[in-house]
Amino acid sequence: MDRLRLLPMDLPAITVNSSGSVKGKTSFVRRLAIGFVILAILGLLYVPAYHSAQSPFLGLGETPSPAEPLGSSHSVASVAQLPGWSYNTSRSLYVYIHPENTTTILSPTNICSLPPYLLIIICSAVGNQEARSAIRSTWGNKYNLDNLYNSTVKVAFLLGQSDNDTLNNLIIEENSQYNDIVQERFFDTYNNLTLKSVMMLKWVTSNCDQAKYLMKTDDDMFVNVPLLLQTLHSRTQAETLLGSLICNARPILDPKNKWYTPKYMYSEKTYPNYLSGTGYVMSMNVASKLYQAALITPLLHLEDVYITGLCAKHAKVRPVNHPGFSYIPRKMDPCVLKNAITTHKVNASNMYVIWVKLNDTSISCSNRIRIDRKPVALSRNGRHAGYYIFKRKTINRCV
Template sequence: MPWILKMQRSSVSTCVRIPWTRARQWLHFLILFLVIVLMFTAYKFKTTIKCFIILETSLLPSPSNNIMTSSFDDLSDSASQFFVAYPHHYSFILDEPNRCRQESPFLVLMIPVAPHEREARDRIRNTWGNQTTVLGQVVSHYFLLGLSREDDGKEKLQEQVLQESQIHQDIIQSNFLDSYNNLTIKTMVMFEWLSSHCPTTSYAMKVDSDIFLNVHKLTDMLLTAPRHLYMTGLVIRCGVVVQDESSKWYLPGSAFPEGYYPPYVMGLGYVFSMDLPQKIVEASLHVKAVYIEDVYVGLCMSYLGIELTDPPHAGLFRAMIPYFTYNCYWTSVIAVILQDSQQLSDVWRVYQTQVQSGC
């Protein structure tokens, strides 16, 4: 019998120890988890503070800050290739000098596109570009072009663009070379044109040609938006300066010494009140024009001390189509990057179906 009692005591002891052992294990896991969370929070807080300090100090005009001066004399040859020739006197080859004043639109859509991309322009004209009156507001669109860099067939292409302009009266063309590295020039020429041609317009939007644009949703948002010092879109805060030389967004420390950019709105499409174009043009006299156009607009806004505005809610501006889209997805967004402009026609048909279904 003693051995039975001994086993019973051992069993009882084991039953008592097991819960306490498990409790200690869970306690250890909980402590470890809390330590990890605290370390991560401290790291994020430290990174945020560091970014804030960098951004604040980078905006202070000083002789040593290359970004805040328009002179190129202090740039090395390796750094100068990341800046573009702006400010500069660019002229308009094709223009619509009176249309914006005559129409007096509530909203102007400016679409940068290369001269040879006729199909992209036609797709936009047949989809969101054909909406000229939305919620009782006049909406206009213009395509912004530079000069073709193709030597062969250049004259023929220019003749085709001229004929297209005469038919549709929606093409603005300037005499800079149309290339990816000159997108900043194209954007600044856009601001120049808007400031001098659309004095009674309330808002404008720069929107890429490979974008689905919900003009109805956009107009609805703008009806209650601020009328002054307003710019919104997909706002990037504390964007890291890319140091990978293989990236098309690469910017070396010799050209931009800070580790983070000031806040900027992603170039897929950003909306702004019409008091900003002239202010941004004036700021460009003091801020060197880097070739990354949306970053440069952010630099000018930071120089002016004007804060960017987040959209009313997240998800209105998207950098890609989500893997799964719900039934009313396309009526709930404003701007989404597509795979290419060819996808626009298909997406537009889905959007119209959703509108007709009551989305």
């Protein structure tokens, strides 16, 4: 009797049928199984709903979260997702650019108070102070820009933000000294380069729309400013989008490749013709058209393909090749350099070497144009020289 008093008084009745099964126990197991199924369904729904809901609120200045495999989605489970731009991350530029608001952290004062003929925006990283210093001392030298050319030329550096506050504070000090830095509210990462270039278009069209031409280049480029000005002065076209033209390039589908483009970001077999992002020039009316096109064109992380390819195509602007622009490193031959508008992969020390060679009046080039020997034709299965397949016999002509 004592043992019976310890039992709960409201235990459910147990009925044993003829086969010996227990109905109460069976009912409990069934309810438990149904509960697990419901939880699993909710879990599967939660992942895409969470990503879709958070994307618009990533906000300006935030780098989209690196993607994680969505094992629940059969359509993307087999596709490696791009770090920073997962399948469900918003690719609307409105989310990141905020066209209706001023978004700059730093901006040069009075750089366009006298509208420049040519504004050169150099995309640089927060930590690349040495490269910026070399440019300021060579081809971007302010005294030369202000006094040696018949046209007004201005140079500014475009940066994002670092997650290192010390570096960000150094940028503030650098700008107070040189007054030539545009800094915007986004994390300065490789997969955010498109955001960087669209921020450039936004800043220029808002602050310097009276300029005649805009050049975008990088801080590892040497720009032959006198030759560039000569080239632009000779142009009569109302619209200009000029650089090193790349045709019939195919998206790289290898997730281990630096320039990997998953199908969910671009599904066509080839990119539109575009200009190498190492350096290109546009008239200001084209800059405005490209900016407006970017606001309605889904983002692609490859900035040159996006700006001069996809956005140019939407804006019905045709990118044009000029042999003075190149993404391939050039020989350090002064006669080659004198006929090159851009030279790629130039470190800080070589900036000074090229500068000295170009300004050495004792060098004679015998009044003839010297080019790099054995010009290389390219089968462009990629975006830059680093992963192009070189073919000397087969010419891949741009149309």
